[in-house]
Amino acid sequence: MFHGSLTRTQRSDHHANVMIGVSSLMFFIATWHLAINGFRMVAGYVDHGSTQDGPEAYISNLKSWDHILKDTLYATQENLGSAAAIYRCWILWGQNWKVILFPVALLLVNTAAGYMVCALYTAGPSTETVFDAQLTTWIRIFYSLAVVLNIITTFLMGYKIWITHRDSSPYNTACGSSQLIYILKVLVESAALQLIVEIILLGLYCSDLNAQYILLESVASVVGITFNAMTIRIKLHSLNSISSNFNNNPSSQNAVQTIGSAPTRHIQIEIFRDVELEEIEEHSSHDLQVFDPRPGSNGK
Numbered sequence: 201m202f203h204g205s206l207t208r209t210q211r212s213d214h215h216a217n218v219m220i221g222v223s224s225l226m227f228f229i230a231t232w233h234l235a236i237n238g239f240r241m242v243a244g245y246v247d248h249g250s251t252q253d254g255p256e257a258y259i260s261n262l263k264s265w266d267h268i269l270k271d272t273l274y275a276t277q278e279n280l281g282s283a284a285a286i287y288r289c290w291i292l293w294g295q296n297w298k299v300i301l302f303p304v305a306l307l308l309v310n311t312a313a314g315y316m317v318c319a320l321y322t323a324g325p326s327t328e329t330v331f332d333a334q335l336t337t338w339i340r341i342f343y344s345l346a347v348v349l350n351i352i353t354t355f356l357m358g359y360k361i362w363i364t365h366r367d368s369s370p371y372n373t374a375c376g377s378s379q380l381i382y383i384l385k386v387l388v389e390s391a392a393l394q395l396i397v398e399i400i401l402l403g404l405y406c407s408d409l410n411a412q413y414i415l416l417e418s419v420a421s422v423v424g425i426t427f428n429a430m431t432i433r434i435k436l437h438s439l440n441s442i443s444s445n446f447n448n449n450p451s452s453q454n455a456v457q458t459i460g461s462a463p464t465r466h467i468q469i470e471i472f473r474d475v476e477l478e479e480i481e482e483h484s485s486h487d488l489q490v491f492d493p494r495p496g497s498n499g500k
Contacts, residue, residue: 215291219431222284226424229277233420236270262321262328271321274420275314278346281394281423282307285353292360303352310345313338331408343402350398354391358384386433394419394426 243266244255251257261267286303293299317338324334365380397415404412 218287219284222280222287223424223428223431226277226280226284226427229273229280230421230424233270233273233277233417236266236273237417240266240270260329262324262330268318268321272315272318274416275311275318275342277420277423278342279307279311279314281427282310282346282349282353284427285349285357289353289356289360292357299356303349303356306345306349306352310342310349313342313345317342330405339405340402343398343405347395347398347402350391350395354387354395358387361387383434386430390426390430390433393429394422397422 240259244258248255248258258264282303286300286307289303290296290300317335320335320338324332328335330339361380361384365384368380397419401412401415401419404415
């Protein structure tokens with residue numbers, strides 16, 4: 201039993217380390233992407249502000265190293281977010297590979313499409329726009345698959361949480377039941393933020409509107425926010441629930457944390473011993489003195 205509990209603890213620590221690593225990498229990519237955009241704005245409006253072509257020519261140059269780098273970071277962040285969502289599905293479904301085969305296939309295609317766009321930037325003329333026919337097909341594939349992957353992974357995670365809640369609700373307390381509902385709510389709300397941004401981005405790009413740049417430059421940050429907000433909100437809710445239960449239950453203040461199990465508490469045990477009446481009479485007969493009222497009697 202101890203070995204099984206220790207193994208589960210080690211697996212839980214491994215999954216937690218994976219999530220921490222992904223979260224840190226997403227933060228780094230989002231920060232770097234934002235820094236590159238800041239650098240491009242300063243270079244365009246300060247360094248090239250007085251040139252003949254102006255800042256517009258610099259910013260619209262698809263072959264510049266900073267433009268290729270920022271879009272490579274965006275593609276990496278998008279695919280990393282999809283990969284993390286697929287990993288969460290894999291964990292929730294008991295590490296069943298069959299469940300994630302289709303999302304993994306879509307992720308591979310999406311990864312190829314994203315980096316293909318970045319590669320095509322170097323092959324075309326510098327004055328080419330992102331609405332050029334050579335780029336349109338790959339960009340639409342990338343945007344569309346990002347939306348589809350978001351929907352599929354959110355549905356898989358939400359459905360698994362819902363059926364777990366449905367099957368365990370007759371045996372769970374109200375607190376345990378509400379915990380799963382809260383996780384489902386957080387999952388849907390967090391995924392909806394990223395999904396809405398990606399759908400609007402896809403619609404603007406398919407309409408050949410430059411307003412798509414506004415959403416494009418924010419997706420890298422939104423993906424990181426979506427991933428981390430889900431983890432932080434669930435963790436804070438769990439800590440608040442534990443603290444509330446501890447404060448509301450005085451007996452839990454004497455809880456003792458054991459290895460590989462739930463917290464336990466000391467209980468008071470009273471032991472009562474029943475003594476047979478015949479045993480009492482047997483012991484009492486030896487000490488019983490009979491009083492004889494006759495004169496000269498010695499009392500026995």
